[in-house]
Amino acid sequence: MLDPSLDTFPKIALANAQRFAGRTAIREKDLGIWQSYTWSQYVEQARLIALGLAALGFKRGDKTAVVGDNRPALYWAMLATQALGGVPVPLYQDSIEKELEYIVAHAEARFAVVEDQEQVDKMLHVRDQYPGLEHIVYDDPRGLRHYADPCLLSLQELQERGRKFAQDNPGYFEREVAQGRGEDTAIIAYTSGTTGQPKGAMLSHRNLIATAKSAIAREGLTADEEVMAYLPMAWIGDHMFSFSQSMVAGFTTNCPESAATVLADLKEIGPTYFFAPPRIWENILTSVMIRVEDSAWPKRRLVHFFLDVARRMERCRLAHRPIPLRDRLLAPLGRLLVWGPLRDNLGMSRIRIAYTAGEAIGPELFEFYRSLGINVKQLYGMTESSALICIQADGDVKLDTVGPPLPGVEVQVNPDGEVLYRSPGVFQGYYKNPEATAQTLEGEWVHSGDAGFFDKDGHLKIIDRARDVGRLANGTLFAPKYLENKLKFSPYVKEAVCVGDGRPYVAALLNIDLASVGNWAERRGLAYTSYADLAQKPEVYELIRREVVRVNRSLLEDEALRGAQIRRFLLLHKELDPDDQEITRTRKVRRGFIARKYAPLIEALYGGAESVQVEAQVTYEDGRTATVRAAVRLSEAETFTPAAGPAAAGAHVARTPA
Amino acid sequence: MNAGPTPLLEVDEVSVRFGAVQALEGVSLEIGRGEIVAIIGPNGAGKTTLLNVVSGFYHPSEGHIRFEGRDRTHLRPYDVAALGVARTFQNVALFKGMSVLDNIMTGRLLKMRGSFLLEALHWGPARRQELLHREFVERIIDFLEIESIRKAPAGKLPYGLQKRVELARALAAEPKLLLLDEPMAGMNVEEKEDMCRFILGVNDEFGTTIALIEHDMSVVMDISHRVIALDYGRKIADGTPDEVRADQAVIDAYLGVAHA
Numbered sequence: 001m002l003d004p005s006l007d008t009f010p011k012i013a014l015a016n017a018q019r020f021a022g023r024t025a026i027r028e029k030d031l032g033i034w035q036s037y038t039w040s041q042y043v044e045q046a047r048l049i050a051l052g053l054a055a056l057g058f059k060r061g062d063k064t065a066v067v068g069d070n071r072p073a074l075y076w077a078m079l080a081t082q083a084l085g086g087v088p089v090p091l092y093q094d095s096i097e098k099e100l101e102y103i104v105a106h107a108e109a110r111f112a113v114v115e116d117q118e119q120v121d122k123m124l125h126v127r128d129q130y131p132g133l134e135h136i137v138y139d140d141p142r143g144l145r146h147y148a149d150p151c152l153l154s155l156q157e158l159q160e161r162g163r164k165f166a167q168d169n170p171g172y173f174e175r176e177v178a179q180g181r182g183e184d185t186a187i188i189a190y191t192s193g194t195t196g197q198p199k200g201a202m203l204s205h206r207n208l209i210a211t212a213k214s215a216i217a218r219e220g221l222t223a224d225e226e227v228m229a230y231l232p233m234a235w236i237g238d239h240m241f242s243f244s245q246s247m248v249a250g251f252t253t254n255c256p257e258s259a260a261t262v263l264a265d266l267k268e269i270g271p272t273y274f275f276a277p278p279r280i281w282e283n284i285l286t287s288v289m290i291r292v293e294d295s296a297w298p299k300r301r302l303v304h305f306f307l308d309v310a311r312r313m314e315r316c317r318l319a320h321r322p323i324p325l326r327d328r329l330l331a332p333l334g335r336l337l338v339w340g341p342l343r344d345n346l347g348m349s350r351i352r353i354a355y356t357a358g359e360a361i362g363p364e365l366f367e368f369y370r371s372l373g374i375n376v377k378q379l380y381g382m383t384e385s386s387a388l389i390c391i392q393a394d395g396d397v398k399l400d401t402v403g404p405p406l407p408g409v410e411v412q413v414n415p416d417g418e419v420l421y422r423s424p425g426v427f428q429g430y431y432k433n434p435e436a437t438a439q440t441l442e443g444e445w446v447h448s449g450d451a452g453f454f455d456k457d458g459h460l461k462i463i464d465r466a467r468d469v470g471r472l473a474n475g476t477l478f479a480p481k482y483l484e485n486k487l488k489f490s491p492y493v494k495e496a497v498c499v500g501d502g503r504p505y506v507a508a509l510l511n512i513d514l515a516s517v518g519n520w521a522e523r524r525g526l527a528y529t530s531y532a533d534l535a536q537k538p539e540v541y542e543l544i545r546r547e548v549v550r551v552n553r554s555l556l557e558d559e560a561l562r563g564a565q566i567r568r569f570l571l572l573h574k575e576l577d578p579d580d581q582e583i584t585r586t587r588k589v590r591r592g593f594i595a596r597k598y599a600p601l602i603e604a605l606y607g608g609a610e611s612v613q614v615e616a617q618v619t620y621e622d623g624r625t626a627t628v629r630a631a632v633r634l635s636e637a638e639t640f641t642p643a644a645g646p647a648a649a650g651a652h653v654a655r656t657p658a
Numbered sequence: 659m660n661a662g663p664t665p666l667l668e669v670d671e672v673s674v675r676f677g678a679v680q681a682l683e684g685v686s687l688e689i690g691r692g693e694i695v696a697i698i699g700p701n702g703a704g705k706t707t708l709l710n711v712v713s714g715f716y717h718p719s720e721g722h723i724r725f726e727g728r729d730r731t732h733l734r735p736y737d738v739a740a741l742g743v744a745r746t747f748q749n750v751a752l753f754k755g756m757s758v759l760d761n762i763m764t765g766r767l768l769k770m771r772g773s774f775l776l777e778a779l780h781w782g783p784a785r786r787q788e789l790l791h792r793e794f795v796e797r798i799i800d801f802l803e804i805e806s807i808r809k810a811p812a813g814k815l816p817y818g819l820q821k822r823v824e825l826a827r828a829l830a831a832e833p834k835l836l837l838l839d840e841p842m843a844g845m846n847v848e849e850k851e852d853m854c855r856f857i858l859g860v861n862d863e864f865g866t867t868i869a870l871i872e873h874d875m876s877v878v879m880d881i882s883h884r885v886i887a888l889d890y891g892r893k894i895a896d897g898t899p900d901e902v903r904a905d906q907a908v909i910d911a912y913l914g915v916a917h918a
Contacts, residue, residue, distance in 0.1 A: 031793060031796035032792075032805070032808065142801070142859075143862070145862070145863070146862070258806065260805065261805050
């Protein structure tokens with residue numbers, strides 16, 4: 001294990017350049033070929049960037065905004081900033097200018113290191129609003145030849161200046177690194193913020209290193225892992241896996257060629273350690289199953305037959321039941337003919353550990369991957385905890401929990417049902433926001449803001465955001481997210497927002513999934529012109545109503561929540577979009593905002609009307625806005641009581657407007 | 659815009675006749691190095707014929723064509739291509755069964771030297787040469803953002819992407835003059851915007867001179883330095899986008915005025 005005196009990432013990186021000198025630290029696919037950089041090259045690149053920044057006048061405590069797709073140069077820039085005692089502030093690369101501007105100004109970033117022209121353009125606008133941003137360094141010079149702004153500098157030029165600076169100041173880099181302390185802030189990670197402005201969580205080197213170490217030990221990660229860095233660098237999860245853990249364990253980070261090539265690149269790299277939110281697990285599955293469905297029927301039959309065998313076996317395993325003899329006998333054949341080749345096709349034949357988190361994963365999706373022998377586990381964490389709190393252990397995996405706390409992490413549930421934790425990974429507070437810090441930190445304990453409980457096996461189970469858990473007018477417990485997740489497990493429902501706190505019953509605003517509902521409509525010869533048009537078809541309402549009824553029926557099993565079934569719903573005329581601030585960049589619903597924006601729709605759900613007129617503003621990526629007008633239908637769905645199936649009262653009976 | 663003393667392309671009093679049809683009649687024009695020139699005109703005005711004459715596909719009945727100051731009125735398409743003229747077609751003309759990568763590699767054919775035997779063995783100089791060509795092609799793939807379809811069969815791609823692959827193949831020949839015959843036909847708004855970005859990028863990044871035929875006037879006005887209007891085989895206007903837009907002859911040609 002790592003020498004405890006290595007208390008900052010730059011120190012660890014320098015040690016890695018010794019202990020793993022010739023091993024690959026990071027790869028990127030460029031011009032169709034995987035380019036590798038060893039740990040010594042990694043450090044050398046970061047060193048030149050650091051010296052270049054120093055030549056520009058970088059002082060300890062300065063911030064560097066980092067924006068772009070996952071690129072080695074951007075990871076080096078983070079390390080370079082840390083080496084000089086500065087703090088990198090990674091930003092979401094698809095943010096609109098207004099959001100970037102807020103964060104850059106709030107963090108008081110003097111420097112920015114960005115990927116390409118697109119980000120340069122945004123940063124130049126940010127600089128016009130916030131002149132404190134003095135230098136913008138770019139990695140990819142394409143299209144920037146005619147840019148004359150004096151604050152611009154290519155990464156190459158920066159490194160060239162670094163070389164000169166090193167000649168005049170020998171030993172500067174090493175001295176700066178030696179000055180670093182474990183309690184220095186290593187990164188400010190701005191949370192996407194389900195409410196209000198983003199908050200900058202300050203994490204120290206010690207926070208991140210301790211958390212990385214404890215997860216590495218618990219999960220048995222080695223220097224041989226291959227991880228894919230394809231999720232936003234601004235997200236703390238990527239920072240933990242692709243930067244912190246990679247440094248501490250010494251394993252290899254792989255940057256895909258572009259966002260569109262991730263699946264193909266996955267196959268070429270064959271990662272051993274992989275993270276994906278449920279949405280991506282689903283995309284991968286869909287892309288493979290489309291090809292299965294297109295194949296000749298004997299092959300298709302064979303695949304489906306063995307997938308069914310695998311699924312039955314996995315269900316037994318998850319329930320700790322013995323596997324029937326017949327399936328056990330079929331298993332070797334299945335492995336040879338279907339499971340192995342399929343896993344290989346997914347680029348997952350080498351995966352030892354894979355995680356899903358962020359949102360609840362659909363039972364079928366989870367079972368599918370596990371049944372193929374891919375070790376998908378759930379984890380729970382947040383920016384404020386250095387990304388990790390709970391991880392399911394190998395061989396002790398459940399569908400609806402997030403596992404027990406990691407070693408060194410203590411978790412408790414307070415009387416209101418909110419999850420609290422404390423650990424060495426707990427953040428230093430929000431940057432320039434003592435108020436928010438005080439609200440979140442209570443001594444050493446952090447209020448997670450999530451409602452949950454421990455099951456009998458010591459696994460934590462998260463049901464919703466604590467402040468979102470409410471009660472219906474009659475006092476029945478109402479956990480909107482719990483319902484929404486159940487709704488979203490339907491392939492036809494993309495997003496769902498449930499309301500009901502203080503109301504007589506639960507109502508839902510739904511987004512259809514354009515791809516799957518569109519496909520469904522085409523197969524039925526149902527013509528439509530646009531998303532809004534398709535969403536308002538009576539046939540589509542009937543389709544979705546059946547899904548809502550299915551959810552209502554499944555709620556019967558849950559004693560605490562069965563009273564909160566969905567009685568009325570509507571299909572929104574537009575998709576919820578982060579650019580319209582309806583969901584966050586990580587696709588979390590912003591309830592308060594939606595409640596205000598769609599107030600007339602929500603009121604209509606508690607009235608008797610069958611349709612309602614709406615007007616909505618949409619924001620394009622370049623900041624322009626436009627107004628969309630539409631009529632939205634309202635529909636009712638059956639609800640159930642435990643004793644006698646459908647409830648008797650007339651208002652509860654299914655009816656779709658014609 | 660005209661950088662050198664001689665324009666890149668000079669078309670001098672060129673006429674083309676197909677039997678009784680006068681496709682081009684005494685058309686003269688110049689295209690300077692580094693320019694983006696749009697050729698507009700109603701259907702049947704002779705735009706594609708002009709492109710075909712320049713690329714050596716047709717030979718003019720009268721008049722001369724000079725490229726880099728040298729007369730090459732009677733060269734065949736192969737030789738014209740070797741001089742540094744590449745084109746794309748109104749209807750996409752890709753090798754449908756071949757991968758995107760292979761399609762673009764065919765654009766390098768004229769640049770490849772080497773013996774049949776060495777090529778077949780993929781050995782020695784042939785191998786080194788192939789690697790260099792591949793690297794060049796990869797730069798174009800990166801430039802046009804088509805990494806994700808590198809290995810896909812060209813015929814299976816959506817139309818907008820096929821157009822982009824065709825542009826990539828033309829670029830692979832490292833042309834001095836790039837002829838684009840309706841590069842945005844049949845595209846949606848987003849695809850058109852992408853294509854505009856790439857055309858401007860090609861011009862900016864590689865300094866390639868571009869002549870394009872296009873019907874979408876907003877595109878023409880946005881990206882071209884100069885616009886040439888044809889009608890019934892004759893040049894009726896030649897100037898900046900604003901000048902041509904205001905030209906009475908052009909307005910008449912589009913609105914339809916009886917011809918004497």
